Amino acid sequence: MVSRAYTVSFQGVDARLVEVQCALSPGLPSFNIVGLPDKAVSEAKERVRSAIGSMALAMPSKKITVNMSPADLPKEGSHFDLPIALAVLAAMDILPQDEVARTVALGELSLDGKLIPVNGALPAAVAAAAASCDLVCPKDCGAEAAWVGAVCVTAPATLLETMNHFSGRKPLAPAQPGEVQSQSTGKCLSDVKGQERAKRALEIAAAGRHHMIMVGSPGAGKSMLAARLPDLLPPLDAQEALETSMIQSVSGLLTSGGISKTRPFRDPHHTASMAAIVGGGRGAKPGEISLAHNGVLFLDELPEFNRQVLETLRQPIETGQVMVARANAHTHYPCKFMLVGAANPCKCGYLADANRACSRVPQCGEDYLGRISGPLMDRFDLRIEVPAVDINALNIKTESEPSHIVAKRVAKARDIQYTRYADHSSVSLNSDIEGGLLEQVATPDRAGLDFLARAAEKFQLTARGYHRILRVSRTIADLEASEIINETHIAEALSYRLISAANA
Structure with missing residues (x-):
């Protein structure tokens, strides 16, 4: 038997x-x-x-x-x-x-x-x-x-x-679920001196889950800003927590037994392999992009990453999932993440400082940021220059908004989006909208539309860039609780797309 x-x-x-x-x-x-x-x-x-x-x-x-x-x-x-x-x-x-x-x-x-x-x-x-x-x-x-x-x-x-x-000699009682974990990183946005424009871009990115790249000299605060992003994001809801925890469980990262409601923040080193970033290896394990599902993937020193590794991110960014193909199986992993990149303006890092820049300026800057391909750069909704902070400004005591105040605005903007897209199963935030739904919810008023048309012609925006400006404009309007997208919203969204690999 x-x-x-x-x-x-x-x-x-x-x-x-x-x-x-x-x-x-x-x-x-x-x-x-x-x-x-x-x-x-x-x-x-x-x-x-x-x-x-x-x-x-x-x-x-x-x-x-x-x-x-x-x-x-x-x-x-x-x-x-x-x-x-x-x-x-x-x-x-x-x-x-x-x-x-x-x-x-x-x-x-x-x-x-x-x-x-x-x-x-x-x-x-x-x-x-x-x-x-x-x-x-x-x-x-x-x-x-x-x-x-x-x-x-x-x-x-x-x-x-x-x-x-x-x-039946000694029956065991059913196991009880572990504690729900939700913890703060303890890193507050008020710790960052200056960089008000970058802080504003960080708020917009958090509100609509927009991809963002920061370009600036070493020590300007790029990594410091990115490290404070998790505390701006609302906790995971029940479905998101289950999805994220299942990936962590398969990867052996859910060691405490509790379901975490804290959004993941992954920051792999630039020497990470393609299998480590995308997924693969023995057993086709999930990579960093899947471990960052429903959270943030921060790539510091972005141009230093292997070019092939960066190019593999293009499709997952658009689709929200990755397929690890092997001879005997095709394994799918979810990977709906917010990509945040940081880069120096050139190899030496001091492109704008005539006293410390190398002799190859400005060609060195074009060559260095040219490692990031145009199609990948086009997928960043927000492109921010992070200038060096004046040393004297560091000693001046100024009141800056703490993270919890900004997080409240982000949460309100996200609530607006959740309500708006409640009838659309595949859409939850502004970064997801496309096609007819994009035209329906993100069409500016007449003045804004004329302004965007002139800007698109002048700056030769791609179709993807045009649509991403509309999405960012929708998020900016949501932060103001405005149903209408006006010329001011378009102008601010456009200002975050004028950095390119050639002129950053």
């Missing part, structure tokens, strides 16, 4: 149900695992054998065959240990087969029978709920998985506790 247990195989942030079958048959004692396992799964038989032996149970002197169906789906990871052990114990009639067959299990086994936490408990709980099954996972993963309220989560610490639970 064949016993059955269930687990999941991860494809991106989705968990696909896998049936683990175990059969005991006459023959020389052996333990075989089939069904396209990777090395970690193939080694599970030794961990399972030792874990069962630690409970003073002897493996049967028979041929043990474990099959994982569907057999053509690659099985990767150590979380298959627990379901294999449950299937074997059910085949030995130590555990009730019907109870095991109604459960989705995942967890790594140590040699002494302890359950070691694994990645992906949250998407596994979603898959279990969809299949109307219970979930069994290691104790340290219980608080994370319990956030899916439609599934009963049991989180034992050892294989022995798992056996006692299934046999």
Whole structure:
């Protein structure tokens, strides 16, 4: 007779149900695992054998065959240990087969029978709920998985506790969800001296989730401004928190068990590889653009990034998702993020300072920022020059708006957008609107339209640039709670697009 247990195989942030079958048959004692396992799964038989032996149970002197169906789906990871052990114990009639067959299990086994936490408990709980099954996972993963309220989560610490639970000797209480985490970075916008124009652009970017690039000499405050952006953004709502936490769960970053409502802020180093930024590597793991989903991706020293890496960002910026293509599978990850870049005006960084600039001015500036291609630069809604701050101004005590005041305006503007696009499932903020909806909600009044037409002709705006000005104008109007986009809104939005790679 064949016993059955269930687990999941991860494809991106989705968990696909896998049936683990175990059969005991006459023959020389052996333990075989089939069904396209990777090395970690193939080694599970030794961990399972030792874990069962630690409970003073002897493996049967028979041929043990474990099959994982569907057999053509690659099985990767150590979380298959627990379901294999449950299937074997059910085949030995130590555990009730019907109870095991109604459960989705995942967890790594140590040699002494302890359950070691694994990645992906949250998407596994979603898959279990969809299949109307219970979930069994290691104790340290219980608080994370319990956030899916439609599934009963049991989180034992050892294989022995798992056996006692299934046999009814010592049933375990359902796991409770962890605490909701929402914390401030502690970095306030009032700490930044001067740079009022950059602060205003930061507010607009936060309100409409617009992509932004800052160009300025070293020490002008570009990184300091970007680091204060997370505190301007409203907390994640329930759906966004679940999406973000599922990506973090698959990546092993959701270690505390609590669902975070803080928007992610990712700032990879410029030496990061394409797989690190876009996703890939062993198991096609999510990259930085997916880890920044619903948050901010900050690329400091933008021209120093590999040109090919930067070019791969163009499609994800537009579509909000990335496909990691491999020979045996295509893995999709969401990546709707706000891209914030920072760059020096030239290689030496002092293009505008005649005393410190190199001898190749201005050609060095064109060559350096020319590393950012025109199509990528065209995708930045806001382009800001961040000039060096006068040293004397640093010693002057001035009152600047703190982050929480700006965050209130950002939240109000976003609420306006959420209400406006409530009937459009694919649109939530102004950066998402396009086509007929863009014409409907972002068409300026007559004076604004004439002004934009003259500017588009003079500055030779692309169609993408033209539409991005309309989107930014809509956000500026929303910050003022204005239904009408007028010439002033258009003028301010246009002023943020006049920096180019050639004349920054």
